[in-house]
Amino acid sequence: MKKLIKVLATSLVDNPDEVEVREIEGERALIVELSVASDDMGKVIGKQGKIARAIRALAKAKGNKVGKNVVVEIVS
């Protein structure tokens, strides 16, 4: 899951080197924490959270395949 979020975030931001992803794995759930350069926050959130919602939708799609609930948090 970490890889997926990393791929998505790095292809959207201006500072791909500052993309960091942490993953906390539980038995049924997975929490992924994404952090990007502060200038890039808007690039991973989008207007009214549109981009963040799309990132979460793909994370959940993968979660469905592996049978896990996925939560993606964007942290600063």
Next chain:
Amino acid sequence: MKSIIVEDGSVEEAVQSALKKLEAKREQVEVDILEEGSKGFLGFIGSKQAKVKVTLKETPEQLIKNFIDEVIGAMELNVDYNVFSANEYWCVEFQGEDVRFLIGRRGKALNALQMLTNLAVNRKLEDRIRIIIDAEGYRKRREETLRRLARKTAERVYRTKADVILEPMTPQERRIIHLELQDSERVVTLSLGEEPYRKVVIRYNLKGA
């Protein structure tokens, strides 16, 4: 990105031989001149070769493929796809045993992938392109379902004269409903609410037949 450095008598000659090596046309590459080169004295004493760096620009197709390969690889989904351009836009069509994960409930995952692909690819292009992503004909099937829903619901609204509010839809999906009923004299359609929960309302047409 593929680039090569070539030396030759003049800048123009160096560029030409680089194009030959890359099997590319002039408009497909970017040229950086590293050394201008000079004829020198009497054409040989102190003459300097021109040196250029020629970089192959990535085509929309390559950019789409690079992004999709990375995402699908990271999602570990068992799917294949092909990319082709049609009229004003590019299409990515998926097939394979895992497409249902890629589509998601009501096409949620597919729409997400479409949006992110458009963003990621257009960042690297000067001229914007539009990319449509489909999986095993999902969009076509969804369109037929929505048209049928529109007609059935319009019939019910006409009979009962009560508004019916449909579930939230994307702008493209709402458009299909509006178009399907635009010529109806029995009902009118409108949209209410804010994205992403904006919904179509089908209402009895008081001025109609």
